[in-house]
Amino acid sequence: MEVTINGEKRKLPAGINVSELLERLNVNASRVVVERNREVLPRERYGATPLAEGDFLELVEIVGGG
Numbered sequence: 001m002e003v004t005i006n007g008e009k010r011k012l013p014a015g016i017n018v019s020e021l022l023e024r025l026n027v028n029a030s031r032v033v034v035e036r037n038r039e040v041l042p043r044e045r046y047g048a049t050p051l052a053e054g055d056f057l058e059l060v061e062i063v064g065g066g
Contacts, residue, residue: 001053018046025059033060 001014005025012021018041022029034041035058041049051057 003051003055005057006059016051018049031062
C-alpha cells in the first residue's frame with residue numbers, strides 16, 4: 001500500500017500499524033508526535049492503529065534543549 005509520510009510517498013506492507021512504522025523508520029515512539037490524516041494520534045493508540053492506503057502522516061520529532 002502507499003502512504004505519504006512528511007510529504008514523501010512510501011510503499012508499506014498492508015496491515016502495518018503506526019508502532020511498526022516507527023520501528024521500521026528507527027524512530028523512538030516516545031520522542032515523536034504522529035498526525036494521521038490531520039488528526040494527532042494519541043501515543044497509546046500507535047499499536048492499535050493500522051495504516052490504510054492513501055493515509056497522510058506527519059511525524060514530528062520532539063527535541064529537548066535550551
